[in-house]
Amino acid sequence: MRVFNLIWSGQAASLIGTAMTTFGIGVWVFTRTGSPTAFATLILAGSLPGLLTLPFAGVLVDRWDRRLVMLLSDTAAAVVPLTVLTLNSAGMLRLWHVYVLVAVGSVFKAFQFPAFSALVPQLVSKDDLGRANSRESVAEAGGMVFGDLLGGALYGVLGLNGLLLIDLGTFCVALSTTLHSYRLRPAIPPVRAKDAPPRRMRADMAEGWRFIRQRSGLLGLLVFFAFYNLMMEVALVLLAPLVLSSNPPSTLGAVNAAGAVGMIVVSGVMSFTRQPRRLVRAVLAVAVLHGVLLLVMGVGHAAPLLLAVGMFGVLGGYAVTNSATTTLWQRKTPTGLQGRVFSVRRLLAWSADPVAFALAGPVAAYVGTPLADAGGPLPDTVVRLTGTGTSGGIAMVFLLSGVLLTGVVAATCLLRSVRRLERELPDADEPEPAVSAAAP
Incomplete structure (x- = not known):
């Protein structure tokens, strides 16, 4: 499970960073609006677009190298905290900016779950599937716990910009571990035969x-x-x-x-x-x-x-x-x-x-x-x-x-x-x- 553990560790770090950013953006929205409706809209913007993207994401995960999908997803998702950081530092961040960027981030993160879940059986034996999937649960729970704890403790000290910088750092960790996995395991069996006829996206969905x-x-x-x-x-x-x-x-x-x-x-x-x-x-x-x-x-x-x-x-x-x-x-x-x-x-x-x-x-x-x-x-x-x-x-x-x-x-x-x-x-x-x- 060496390659799996390497990729998993990077994803676990990224989940903590993402949870910290989620916490910080939620606090930013509520302190500026005082509106539960605005906060609920933020939650909706962070979930519904990703939900609607899942069928499309699943098709691409089966067509492409799954590690490549994870790399592209992490890279694209990192643009969101980077953009928020830039706008907030310039004093130009507005509520509608946050909604749009959070929605874009949910779309890119929608590729992570099917890509990583489908990659696991290619990395570990059937006997190790249970342990590998349990470690995924550890990463998710750790993201919830440590993300909220660190976000709450550091928001008053570092502010939203500090949490965004930490999140960008965890994205770099996730990217580096996935890239390093190519050195340990350069080849993964293709999931689609090279001579398979091309198919329409709707048929694959x-x-x-x-x-x-x-x-x-x-x-x-x-x-x-x-x-x-x-x-x-x-x-x-x-x-x-x-x-x-x-x-x-x-x-x-x-x-x-x-x-x-x-x-x-x-x-x-x-x-x-x-x-x-x-x-x-x-x-x-x-x-x-x-x-x-x-x-x-x-x-x-x-x-x-x-x-x-x-x-x-x-x-x-x-x-x-x-x-x-x-x-x-x-x-x-x-x-x-x-x-x-x-x-x-x-x-x-x-x-x-x-x-x-x-x-x-x-x-x-x-x-x-x-x-x-x-x-x-x-x-x-x-x-x-x-x-x-x-x-x-x-x-x-x-x-x-x-x-x-x-x-x-x-x-x-x-x-x-x-x-x-x-x-x-x-x-x-x-x-x-x-x-x-x-x-x-």
């Missing part, structure tokens, strides 16, 4: 979806994750108002930190151990655990310790799920199709976020709060568990999400194609990656 649709087990698993993510995000997006309704902001920081620590700890352990033999079974077991944790957090929302424990388990469970599902899809998808297939998979997974963001508030206000009312349709014993008012309505959303998620898991277990996916769908018939002479 459709092929990723067609591959999934023709395999009922993978399609069923994808539908499961669409509902799974929706149930989880509808509840978790309300965590901040749930905590802040009866606690100071420092408590929210502690709860979020507990979740990030859970993801780092579990990912770290998995990166040095073997994954479960039955990956689908592990994913469904984690989903059941998440359903139980949502119930516990809804009932115990007045106790910050229970919320912290719940978030530790939720994000720790995500580490297992992310690693297991990525490994499963890598094993079942031919290398030449992985860019397109992974883009479709991520597109549907990310699509749950804006839907959840749109639903969470109205569900809490018009469903959760009336159900938690003392004169509502539920028994008084249930109302006593959640409490009343706004916090009671949000707690009720946690309870409903936990129950619905458990139902989704039960329905998925009835699907033979998903339950027996690993046995009935053979692994993709791809050669093992060649071992470089420079590798140990």
Whole structure:
């Protein structure tokens, strides 16, 4: 895993730098506008363009050298902090500049996930896929934790420009490690035959979806994750108002930190151990655990310790799920199709976020709060568990999400194609990656 570890280390550093810049730009926008709407627009600008770019990105990842895609993506994405730094230093930075540049950056970063995920099976053996994917989770969690911590600590000292300079430095680290990997492993097997006839972009985009649709087990698993993510995000997006309704902001920081620590700890352990033999079974077991944790957090929302424990388990469970599902899809998808297939998979997974963001508030206000009312349709014993008012309505959303998620898991277990996916769908018939002479 020498080449993988080299590239991974550069990407991990870049994730921390990007998180610091994200934090700094968010603070800059809010301090100048004081508008939650402006802040929400920033989040939308940083997510929606990349989401819409994924199908196109997946096609190019399968047509080009995947390391080259990562190099081009990192180089283009570095233009964004460089431009923001230049404009801010000249006193010319405006809000619309930030929106446009963040949107451009999300487009370029959309190439990173399918490129790196599809590159991993070309760098490591099948036996090492689980550990490699777990280290990806460590990098993502580390970016969240250290990016926010360093961003918060350094913004007051260095300002936005200082954070942007650090981000540019981490981009240089990512570029240098990827370039250095060519010395250790100069050749990677092509994913597309040189004599293959040229195809239209639209046909290549459709092929990723067609591959999934023709395999009922993978399609069923994808539908499961669409509902799974929706149930989880509808509840978790309300965590901040749930905590802040009866606690100071420092408590929210502690709860979020507990979740990030859970993801780092579990990912770290998995990166040095073997994954479960039955990956689908592990994913469904984690989903059941998440359903139980949502119930516990809804009932115990007045106790910050229970919320912290719940978030530790939720994000720790995500580490297992992310690693297991990525490994499963890598094993079942031919290398030449992985860019397109992974883009479709991520597109549907990310699509749950804006839907959840749109639903969470109205569900809490018009469903959760009336159900938690003392004169509502539920028994008084249930109302006593959640409490009343706004916090009671949000707690009720946690309870409903936990129950619905458990139902989704039960329905998925009835699907033979998903339950027996690993046995009935053979692994993709791809050669093992060649071992470089420079590798140990």
